[in-house]
Amino acid sequence: MVRVRFAPSPTGHLHIGGARTAIFNWLFARHNKGKFILRIEDTDRTRSTEEAIKEILEALIWLGIDWDEGPYRQTERIEIYKREAERLVKEGKAYYCYCTPEELQAIREETKKKTGIPKYDGRCRHRTTPREGVKPVIRFKAQNEGETVFKDLIKGEIRYPNNQIDDFIIVRSDGTPTYNFVVVVDDASMNITHVIRGDDHLNNTPKQIQLYQALGYEIPKFAHVPMILGPDRTKLSKRHGATSVLAYREEGFLPEALFNFLVRLGWSYKDQEIFSKEELIKLFSLEGVGKSPAIFNPEKLLWLNHHYIKTYPVDKLANLLKEFLKKEKIVDDVEDIDIKWLQEVVVAFRERSKTLKEMAHSCAFLFKPPEEYDPEGVKKFFKKEIVPYLEELVKELENLEDFSPQNIEKAFRKVLDKFNIKLKAIAQPVRLAITGKTVSPGLHEILYLTGKKESIKRIKRAIEIIKSQKEV
Numbered sequence: 171m172v173r174v175r176f177a178p179s180p181t182g183h184l185h186i187g188g189a190r191t192a193i194f195n196w197l198f199a200r201h202n203k204g205k206f207i208l209r210i211e212d213t214d215r216t217r218s219t220e221e222a223i224k225e226i227l228e229a230l231i232w233l234g235i236d237w238d239e240g241p242y243r244q245t246e247r248i249e250i251y252k253r254e255a256e257r258l259v260k261e262g263k264a265y266y267c268y269c270t271p272e273e274l275q276a277i278r279e280e281t282k283k284k285t286g287i288p289k290y291d292g293r294c295r296h297r298t299t300p301r302e303g304v305k306p307v308i309r310f311k312a313q314n315e316g317e318t319v320f321k322d323l324i325k326g327e328i329r330y331p332n333n334q335i336d337d338f339i340i341v342r343s344d345g346t347p348t349y350n351f352v353v354v355v356d357d358a359s360m361n362i363t364h365v366i367r368g369d370d371h372l373n374n375t376p377k378q379i380q381l382y383q384a385l386g387y388e389i390p391k392f393a394h395v396p397m398i399l400g401p402d403r404t405k406l407s408k409r410h411g412a413t414s415v416l417a418y419r420e421e422g423f424l425p426e427a428l429f430n431f432l433v434r435l436g437w438s439y440k441d442q443e444i445f446s447k448e449e450l451i452k453l454f455s456l457e458g459v460g461k462s463p464a465i466f467n468p469e470k471l472l473w474l475n476h477h478y479i480k481t482y483p484v485d486k487l488a489n490l491l492k493e494f495l496k497k498e499k500i501v502d503d504v505e506d507i508d509i510k511w512l513q514e515v516v517v518a519f520r521e522r523s524k525t526l527k528e529m530a531h532s533c534a535f536l537f538k539p540p541e542e543y544d545p546e547g548v549k550k551f552f553k554k555e556i557v558p559y560l561e562e563l564v565k566e567l568e569n570l571e572d573f574s575p576q577n578i579e580k581a582f583r584k585v586l587d588k589f590n591i592k593l594k595a596i597a598q599p600v601r602l603a604i605t606g607k608t609v610s611p612g613l614h615e616i617l618y619l620t621g622k623k624e625s626i627k628r629i630k631r632a633i634e635i636i637k638s639q640k641e642v
């Protein structure tokens with residue numbers, strides 16, 4: 171049975187590269203009806219935090235990634251690592267090293283001169299007695315001749331010269347085990363069949379393979395996923411914008427959109443762009459993962475998010491919009507909002523909103539009258555000659571019993587007929603009066619959503635403003 175794992179180090183946010191690794195593993199497990207295991211690699215106690223663990227779990231849950239086992243925590247498995255390290259020492263495959271930092275420095279300089287590579291020369295391999303007052307590390311007796319060869323499921327055959335590998339440390343002098351060692355002990359004891367991870371770990375794999383062999387474990391299959399690069403083709407970093415998953419949630423992205431976007435960073439199926447999760451589970455394979463790095467394109471993420479916003483269930487979207495109205499401090503008491511009305515707002519605004527945050531800000535005028543009006547719009551549309559039209563419109567609107575978009579349209583029509591003018595003559599002035607801006611959803615719709623009393627109030631206010639303008 172397929173068993174894969176996602177093994178984040180909780181030293182910061184879950185960034186989108188990590189999330190993509192999690193998604194690939196999750197899809198691989200679901201496609202193969204296998205298990206997806208979550209393991210927190212927290213042995214680096216100085217850099218790991220509880221806060222980061224919480225955040226990583228929250229981000230995974232938000233993305234809809236569930237795990238079948240775990241979260242295991244390496245700090246709870248220290249005894250297993252200790253036992254396995256001691257076993258290696260007993261079997262003569264690892265040894266205590268008592269070299270001091272100064273000595274190590276000198277050794278590295280020496281080997282660099284001789285071989286071009288700074289590394290440990292293995293001198294404690296033959297030491298038989300401890301050294302007083304020095305806490306030893308445990309080093310692995312690495313094979314440094316020949317090559318380590320393995321078949322990567324994405325990159326093909328990898329040949330790695332063993333002279334690049336020195337007797338690396340598996341347990342530090344404070345007793346804590348190192349990454350390459352624990353990852354092997356864990357992957358083996360958790361029966362991981364496929365190690366799918368970023369190719370920044372490719373150089374670790376030969377060391378890990380040597381450890382599998384020394385420990386007598388079965389070697390899993392490896393799949394190293396190419397990195398994600400920014401639009402300028404350098405490694406994706408903060409310079410390119412938000413990199414943490416939860417930052418995208420804050421910006422108003424839907425989890426389905428980010429999930430879809432991340433899958434397509436490196437994986438493809440024909441030239442299809444939009445996939446449901448069910449479809450991805452059916453279609454995902456490692457053969458679909460490309461060999462070259464993926465380029466992060468923020469425009470495409472926005473495009474996808476817009477697609478998901480347009481097709482999302484309206485009730486869910488209304489609830490999310492509510493959260494954003496609160497978060498963005500547009501409405502204080504969101505619980506007072508009529509949810510049926512808010513669903514109509516969503517329908518009116520989703521065509522023009524790429525994120526929930528954008529939607530919240532573009533519908534903000536529904537909750538408070540404009541504090542200022544677009545100055546260009548004022549110059550162009552708040553003209554004295556339209557005052558009679560607006561006054562007539564107020565009268566017609568006041569007469570409406572049922573303030574529906576259809577009736578609002580009829581009221582407009584009456585005004586147009588009376589003065590024999592085109593809608594153009596009053597559309598923008600009214601829009602500006604209601605929203606303070608020159609762009610918005612349909613005119614009748616925004617009046618309807620703003621409500622009768624408030625719409626009339628805003629048009630009257632615009633009339634006053636126009637009247638009080640000085641002639642130029």
Ligand code: GLU
Pocket residue numbers: 177178179211353366367371
């Ligand atoms: N903890 C490692 C990381 O976050 C994972 C290494 C692995 O997948 O083997 O990079």
